[in-house]
Amino acid sequence: MRPSRTMAVIALLTASVAVAACGSGQTGSSGGSTPSKQVTMDEQQATKRAEEIIHQAVDGMSPKPTLKRTGLSPLGACVADDHSAGERQQVALSYQLTGVPGTEAKKLVRQARDAWVKLGYTFQSSDADWSDPFPSVSMRTVPDDFWMTAITGVVDKAKGEGLAAISVTSPCFAADGSGTADPASFRQTATDEQAEHRARDHSSRLYDALQVRHGATQEGEGLATYQDGEETYAHHTWSTEPLPEDAMVRALARAQAHFESLGWTLRQVPTVTGVPALLARNAEDGSAARLAPSVDGTLRVAVTTPTAPPGSVSV
Known part of the structure; x- marks a missing residue:
């Protein structure tokens, strides 16, 4: 810098x-x-698609983790809208991947990456640094532009134990579900x-x-x-x-x-x-x-x- x-x-x-x-x-x-790219979406469609992206990453994992929801209500105001009066909303789902040894966290993140790559989704900037014992990967779907991240949080750095988590954020959509909505990611x-x-x-x-x-x-x-x-x-x-x-x-x-x-x-x-x-x-x-x-x-x-x-x- x-x-x-x-x-x-x-x-x-x-x-x-x-x-x-x-x-x-x-x-x-x-x-x-x-001005940003336009899509049509409502809360139900956004939630269903976000859950689908989560399961695309998780369902084929080995060892098989258990999904544990984290965070508050998944529906919130569009974070890209400054001084928002609620005209647009977006869905954000986050899960911890529990029920597996802490040493498997990195492996789960890599498997999420591989599943999303196979589906043609793209990296936000570059692939994760897999030499890091606690990597993270950020991607987006094509063409509907959901953002997703698979990360490892450190549980015990000395033992190399982590906790994998996965999150998906939808594009912004009109609160009443009637009109078009534009992804927060587009600038x-x-x-x-x-x-x-x-x-x-x-x-x-x-x-x-x-x-x-x-x-x-x-x-x-x-x-x-x-x-x-x-x-x-x-x-x-x-x-x-x-x-x-x-x-x-x-x-x-x-x-x-x-x-x-x-x-x-x-x-x-x-x-x-x-x-x-x-x-x-x-x-x-x-x-x-x-x-x-x-x-x-x-x-x-x-x-x-x-x-x-x-x-x-x-x-």
């Missing part, structure tokens, strides 16, 4: 920390949405949509690591694109439900362990709440994240990713 880009990301996240500490939901100006350029997916992928893994509930959407939260000079960034923000201070501290400790296991660099920043905010940076793709305790008890989360492909980012 060039120094100017590094400073821009750090500045954006540091500013977000200060804003969150004051209890505000504002995140700055948005780049707005651009103006290929690099924009790749950056948006990386930001959401980091954000999703962080949500799993925190182990706390997602709060009501605040004004200005969601997925947006920001311009800083010649550089463009995808920025995903959301909040947890209000937490007692001890629960906040434990959640931040889990987040820190998550980032450390992935090799992110970390630092803490004081806030007016007395609980330090956590800033993290991924040197591999230039992403940065901030987790900031707010005076209203919520934990404000922001992930910023530059649109430059990972291979072009240097430290």
